[in-house]
Amino acid sequence: MLVPSVSLCYIEEKERRVLFMEQITVSGDSNRITGEYFEQIAIELRQLDCVPPDTSMELFGKHFETPVMMSPLSHLKPLESGVPGMTAMAMGAVLSGSVMWAGMGDEAELEDILSTGAETIKIIKPYADRDLLYRRMSHAKDSGALAVGVDIDHAFGDCLGYPMKPLSFGELAELTRAAGLPFVVKGVLSIQDAEKCVQAGAAGIVVSHHHGIIRSAVPPLFLLPSIKKAVGRELKIFVDCGIDNGLNAFKALALGADAISLGRAVMPVLNESGPEGLSRYVKSVTDELKQAMYRTASPDLNHIDPSVVHILN
Numbered sequence: 001m002l003v004p005s006v007s008l009c010y011i012e013e014k015e016r017r018v019l020f021m022e023q024i025t026v027s028g029d030s031n032r033i034t035g036e037y038f039e040q041i042a043i044e045l046r047q048l049d050c051v052p053p054d055t056s057m058e059l060f061g062k063h064f065e066t067p068v069m070m071s072p073l074s075h076l077k078p079l080e081s082g083v084p085g086m087t088a089m090a091m092g093a094v095l096s097g098s099v100m101w102a103g104m105g106d107e108a109e110l111e112d113i114l115s116t117g118a119e120t121i122k123i124i125k126p127y128a129d130r131d132l133l134y135r136r137m138s139h140a141k142d143s144g145a146l147a148v149g150v151d152i153d154h155a156f157g158d159c160l161g162y163p164m165k166p167l168s169f170g171e172l173a174e175l176t177r178a179a180g181l182p183f184v185v186k187g188v189l190s191i192q193d194a195e196k197c198v199q200a201g202a203a204g205i206v207v208s209h210h211h212g213i214i215r216s217a218v219p220p221l222f223l224l225p226s227i228k229k230a231v232g233r234e235l236k237i238f239v240d241c242g243i244d245n246g247l248n249a250f251k252a253l254a255l256g257a258d259a260i261s262l263g264r265a266v267m268p269v270l271n272e273s274g275p276e277g278l279s280r281y282v283k284s285v286t287d288e289l290k291q292a293m294y295r296t297a298s299p300d301l302n303h304i305d306p307s308v309v310h311i312l313n
């Protein structure tokens, strides 16, 4: 099987600036393991005394209709209408009252995204060129991003010709101090890193294996309860990887996530039906989540009892 190295990069050739389905199919076994783990998690029903649930959330001082967010993607192809892919994604986020996240794109792309009015969390690569990292971070702040962060898991090899380098704890602490915005660390997949993020002053973490940045990655939901126990009172916990429906979103929220993100699942939707279709999709995922909350007597996102989910086997 073709498996990318740790320098997993979405775009090796410019011509592949399409839906990236080729790369998605070569992510080793981590996505399969994660998918199978989701299937092991079952939901019980608590239908007496249940009330219509509220799926809205407050994040970094803003109000959102749903905890179903966009994952930070990058280099999506433009829609047929000519609207750049990431801008269209941001428009979909605005229409659905959802948080937008932006990945590796450049400063002009982020400005386009923000011009849609989308509340956006900008995730910057751990560029070996730390000056570039800091420039991107202050640009995000000056442009009005909601929060900023780094995907610490994309720290090896290079991406699109940009060499990457792992962050030290000291560098992370310095970045969070300098950010001037809530700082989010994406690609946390251990209690150790989660605790270091708290000590470094991060406002949030994304528990994620980056759709298979390494083979045999532990499913984010496997670690989530222990990460929640260790750091859940100190920072926001977000989760992605393999979430494409409201029941999987519910499982993640029940096991300790404050919000979840949809990554690869949004790409075909966006491509086929644009921002409006994306908004309908996010709303349908949110509706399915709401049904699960209703049937488990979970009145709002802060009151989902973890004991409503069971790990079989």
Ligand SMILES: Cc1cc2nc3c(=O)[nH]c(=O)nc-3n(C[C@H](O)[C@H](O)[C@H](O)COP(=O)(O)O)c2cc1C
Residues within 6 Å of the ligand: 010, 019, 020, 024, 071, 072, 073, 074, 075, 102, 103, 104, 105, 123, 151, 186, 208, 209, 210, 211, 240, 241, 242, 243, 261, 262, 263, 264, 265
């Ligand atoms: C085309 C594509 C581009 C991505 N670009 C970035 C990026 O620039 N920064 C980042 O942190 N993650 C990036 N990711 C990773 C996603 O944010 C997400 O962590 C991953 O796809 C797992 O979520 P999923 O299983 O819902 O797709 C990208 C993923 C894809 C598929």
